[in-house]
Amino acid sequence: MALVTQAYRFALDPTPRQRRALASHCGAARVAYNWGLRLVKLRLEQRRLDSTVEVPWTLPTLRREWNRAKQEVAPWWAENSKEAYSSGLDGLARALKGFSDSKAGRRKGRPVGFPHTKRKGRCRDACRFTTGQIKVLADRRHVQLPRIGVLKTHESTRKLARRLEKDTARILAATISRTADRWFVSFTVEVQRAIPTRTGKPTVIGVDVGVRHLATLSTGATIANPRALQRSLRKLRRLNREVARRKPKSRRRKQTRRRLARVYAHAANLRRDALHKLTTTLATDHGIVVVEQLNLTGMLRNRHLARVLSDSGLAELRRQLTYKTAWYGSQLILADRFYPSSKTCSACGWVKAKLTLAERTFSCKSCGLVLDRDLNAARNLAKLAEHVAQSGWETKNARGADVRPGLAGLTA
Numbered sequence: 001m002a003l004v005t006q007a008y009r010f011a012l013d014p015t016p017r018q019r020r021a022l023a024s025h026c027g028a029a030r031v032a033y034n035w036g037l038r039l040v041k042l043r044l045e046q047r048r049l050d051s052t053v054e055v056p057w058t059l060p061t062l063r064r065e066w067n068r069a070k071q072e073v074a075p076w077w078a079e080n081s082k083e084a085y086s087s088g089l090d091g092l093a094r095a096l097k098g099f100s101d102s103k104a105g106r107r108k109g110r111p112v113g114f115p116h117t118k119r120k121g122r123c124r125d126a127c128r129f130t131t132g133q134i135k136v137l138a139d140r141r142h143v144q145l146p147r148i149g150v151l152k153t154h155e156s157t158r159k160l161a162r163r164l165e166k167d168t169a170r171i172l173a174a175t176i177s178r179t180a181d182r183w184f185v186s187f188t189v190e191v192q193r194a195i196p197t198r199t200g201k202p203t204v205i206g207v208d209v210g211v212r213h214l215a216t217l218s219t220g221a222t223i224a225n226p227r228a229l230q231r232s233l234r235k236l237r238r239l240n241r242e243v244a245r246r247k248p249k250s251r252r253r254k255q256t257r258r259r260l261a262r263v264y265a266h267a268a269n270l271r272r273d274a275l276h277k278l279t280t281t282l283a284t285d286h287g288i289v290v291v292e293q294l295n296l297t298g299m300l301r302n303r304h305l306a307r308v309l310s311d312s313g314l315a316e317l318r319r320q321l322t323y324k325t326a327w328y329g330s331q332l333i334l335a336d337r338f339y340p341s342s343k344t345c346s347a348c349g350w351v352k353a354k355l356t357l358a359e360r361t362f363s364c365k366s367c368g369l370v371l372d373r374d375l376n377a378a379r380n381l382a383k384l385a386e387h388v389a390q391s392g393w394e395t396k397n398a399r400g401a402d403v404r405p406g407l408a409g410l411t412a
């Protein structure tokens with residue numbers, strides 16, 4: 001048995017009054033975050049003149065300052081649970097830590113900048129509760145949160161309720177959030193899970209995520225997008241063009257953007273569900289799963305809808321595989337983001353100089369292989385695992401590590 005932290009997310013059906021309460025709590029979190037950020041900036045200024053000035057940088061210090069000032073800054077503070085303000089300040093403390101860790105070189109990945117002010121309507125509406133009445137009610141259709149009270153869930157909570165009843169799970173926190181017009185609650189739960197141990201030579205599978213198909217596997221199987229997703233993707237393309245045609249700042253543009261956000265959220269849900277089915281099969285049926293690593297800087301620069309969609313799908317696939325491979329005792333290998341999985345010939349290793357997104361088939365100038373682009377990429381990813389295996393992964397667990405093979409013995 002192993003203790004794992006896991007999230008259970010449920011859509012809510014709040015009453016109009018509860019909707020206001022949910023929005024109010026998220027607003028309160030934002031106010032506390034912005035207030036704290038202003039204070040930090042002010043103290044940093046003051047410290048330049050007087051080195052004894054203390055700058056609140058952690059949650060306890062920020063909370064102390066907030067409790068001293070709240071009566072003046074937010075006389076209405078008692079309308080929301082104190083957890084709302086704490087949640088905003090916690091977000092700020094994390095952002096500040098990310099910034100200082102990144103500056104000191106203690107943090108991997110992209111450099112993290114100094115936190116920005118959160119703007120209403122532009123930032124994510126969310127608020128986290130860690131103490132107080134957080135419950136999943138026995139009827140499996142309701143949840144209880146501090147101050148907001150009993151909320152109806154849109155779907156059954158049975159998966160979590162069952163674990164809670166059997167005492168194999170403990171709720172650590174609940175986060176409310178809004179996506180387009182829909183409210184969600186996500187429970188962070190500590191769960192006892194039995195992790196199976198695997199014996200024998202593990203089977204390897206490479207996965208390439210796309211837009212036309214949900215995914216292509218190195219075995220040659222393609223997983224189609226669900227029909228409903230295909231439909232919303234078409235709708236998304238149309239609405240995107242429509243937004244572009246609308247006059248900036250016009251009422252119509254706002255309306256279209258709201259519709260676009262709804263369709264986008266719907267498409268993301270459909271994709272997430274389909275990916276859940278896929279990742280469970282991958283993690284249970286195979287010993288090693290290889291996926292590409294996300295190219296974050298490239299993602300930000302590329303404005304093509306297709307690219308953005310396949311990158312968000314890849315991010316979700318990776319997120320799910322990371323914890324599912326751990327649950328099912330399999331292994332996840334992330335190909336280095338500079339590994340040219342699409343441009344390399346999976347038969348002979350020849351590397352094509354340029355491959356545009358529009359080119360759907362890969363044709364090798366060296367050995368004459370003609371293959372579907374995504375399948376070629378998936379096969380290259382699977383090959384990567386073999387390379388890692390040869391360099392002795394059995395003794396060293398490569399889970400979560402970047403793997404760059406330097407194209408083992410392959411030359412153009």
Ligand SMILES: [Zn+2]
Binds near residue numbers: 349364365
């Ligand atoms: Zn070739």
